[in-house]
Amino acid sequence: MKQAKIGTRAIWAGEKDSLAFGATQVPVVHSVSFGYDDMDEWYDVAIGKKKGHIYGRNTNPTVQAFEAKIKDLEGAKAATSFSTGMAAISNTLGTLLSPGDRIVSIKDTYGGTNKIFTEFLPKLNIDVVLCDTGDHEAIEKEVAKGCNVLYLETPTNPTVKITDIKRMAKVGKAAGAVVIVDNTFATPINQNPLALGADLVIHSATKYLGGHADALGGSVCGSEELVEAIYHYREINGATLDPMAAYLLLRGMKTLKLRVDKQCENALAVAKYLQTVDIVEAVHYPGLESHPGHSIATEQMKQYGGMLSFAVKGGVDTVRHLLPKLKYANRAANLGAVETVVGPSRTTSHVECTPEERAAMGIPEGLIRYSAGIEDIEDLLDDLEQAFQLLPENLFATT
Template identity: 55%
Template structure:
C-alpha cells in the first residue's frame, strides 16, 4: 500500500501517471490533436456541459498537457494547476486575470526583466499601481505590504542576484491585509522550496528551466488555490496562451529526473560558489548557500537545497566579465538556465535583456554580473574551466 505522502522524487516520476494511458502505453502519449471528435451530438454536448469527462479543443484542455499540470500540482502541493506556452505567459496571464483597476501590487525591484516590464509599463494603463521595494530591505517590503495591496509578487531566489525572500514572513504580511502572495519558484524548483507550504496562494514557474531541464521545450505553469487558478484558466481560454502537447511531453520527460538533476546542481553550485569566493579576481559571489550571503539564514530555514544558479562580479568590471565568458569552454553562452548543460551570461543579454541599462541600474542589476547556471557536469571540471579562464585574464 502506498504512503499518503509520496516523496518528491516519486512524484516527479509517477505524479499524474498512475492511471493507465491509452493503448497500454507505459509513458504519456503525445495527443497531437487540435479538436476532439465524438460519435454523436449528445456525447459531445455532455462534455461541453460538464456532465462527462473529455476534451473539446487543445486551446482549452489536452490529455498530455493535463498530465503535466497534475504532476506540477502534486509536486507543489496546490489545489489546481494550469499550463502555459511559456513562463511569461503564465506570469502575465495570472496578473492580468487576477488584477483589476484600482488594485495595488507590491513587488521587488530586481525581479526578472520581463516581469519588471509588466510592472513598470503594462499595469499602470490598466489602472493598477505598483510599489517596487528593495529586495534587501525585508522590513520595508513588509511595511509596504501591510500598508495595503491586492497582490504581493516575489521571486526567491531572485534572477539574477540570488536574493532570498522570507516567504513565511511575506505570507503573514499579505494575510494581514487580505492580499494574495504569488511566488516565482523557477530558480528553486519544488525540490528546493515549496512556497504553498510556506503560505503562498499562487506559484509560477518557467517550466523551460529546471522542470524541463534540457533546453528543448518552452512552457510555464501556475499552481495554487483552485478558485484563483479557475479565474486564470478562463482568461487563458480566451487569450489562447496554451501549452502545446509536444512541449508538454518533453517537459514531462524532463521532470522524471528533476530531483536527481537538482540535487546534483545544488552540490555543484555550492562547490563553484565556494571556490570563486576565494579567488581574488572575483569581486563578489552571490549564492544563498554561502555563509557570507546576507539571507543565508532565511535560505537555510525555507530551502532544502540552495539551487543550481549563482552569480558573481569580476574585478575589472564588465570588460573582465566579457573576457571571462569568452574564455570559458564548458558553458553555453545563452539566455536560459536550469539545463543539464552549464549556461552563463550577462544580465543585459539574459535575464534583463528586455530592459534598458538605465532601468537595470534602477532595478539594482549590475552590468558586470555573470549569471552561472550549473549543469550536471562534474564539479571539478567546471571549476577547472573557471580557473583556466580566470588565469587567462592575468
C-alpha cells in the same frame, strides 16, 4: 500507504490517466479537436460537467499530464499551464488585477516581470509598488496600505536574493491580498511556497522542470478557485502549452530530483571557489554563510539551488574576455539545463532593461549569471580556473 517521496513522485505522478494502448509513457496527442457522436455527452464535456477534451486551446491529454505532475510536486489542489513562463506570469496578473488595484512586489524580479510592473500595468491604472528586496519591514508597510496582489520571487533572478515567504504570506493574507511566489529558481525539489502560506506558485517550466533547454512552458499551481479563474483567462487569451512541449517537459521532470541535487552540489562548490578568485568582486549564492539571506534560505529551502551570480573587476571588458574561454558552458539566455549556462544579465535576464534600470536594481554590467549543470565538478572548477588564467595581464591596468 504513506506518500512517496518527491523524487519518486516526479517520475510517477500525474501520468496514469493519460496513458493509452498499454503504453508506459504518456503519448503526444497532436489532435486539435476531439470528436463526439453523442451530442449530450459533447455538451457535458464542453461545460465541464464530465471529464474529456473538446479543443486543444482549452485542454489536451498530454498537457493535462504535465499539469497533474507539477500539481503533485507543489502539493497544490489544481494547476494550469502556459506556452511560456512569462505567459504564466502575465496571465495570472491579468486574471487577478483590475484598474484601480494595487500590487506590491520587489525590485529584483526577473527583467520581463519587472517590465510588466513598470511598463504595462501602470497603463492599466494599476498602482505598482516595488520595494527593496529583503526589506521585509518596507514590504509589510506597503501591503498594510492596501494590496490586491503581493508578488514575490525567491531566490531572485539574477541576484539570488531571498525573501521570507512565510512572513510575507502572513502579512499579505491579513491585507486580503493574493500572495504569488515565482519558484523557478528553487524548484519544487527545494522549496514549496504553498506549504509556506502562498496562494499561488509560478514556474517557468522552460528552466529546471524541463531541464534540457528544448521546450518552452509555464505553470501556475494553487487552489481550485484561483486556478480555475486563471485557466479561464488563459483559454480565452490563447497562451496554450503545446502538446509536444508538454511531453518534453514531462520527460525532463522524471529526472528533476537527480538533476537538481547535482546542480545544487555543483553551484555551492563553484560559489566557494569564486570566493578565492582575486578578480571576483562579489559572489551571490544563498548557500554561502556570507549571503544576507542565508538564514532565511536555510529555514525555507531544502537546498540552496543551482543558480549563482558573480561580479568581476573590469566589468563588461572582463566578461567579454572571460566567458568565451569557458569550455564547459553554453553562453546563452537560459538556465536550469543539464549543461552549465553562463551569461551577463545585460544579455540574459535583464536584456529588456536599460543600463540605468539595471543599475537601479543593483545589477552591475559586469554581473555574470552562472547556472550550474550536472557535469563533474572537477571539470567545472578546472574550466573556470583556466579561463581566469587566460585573461590578458593588462586588463585591469586602468581599473
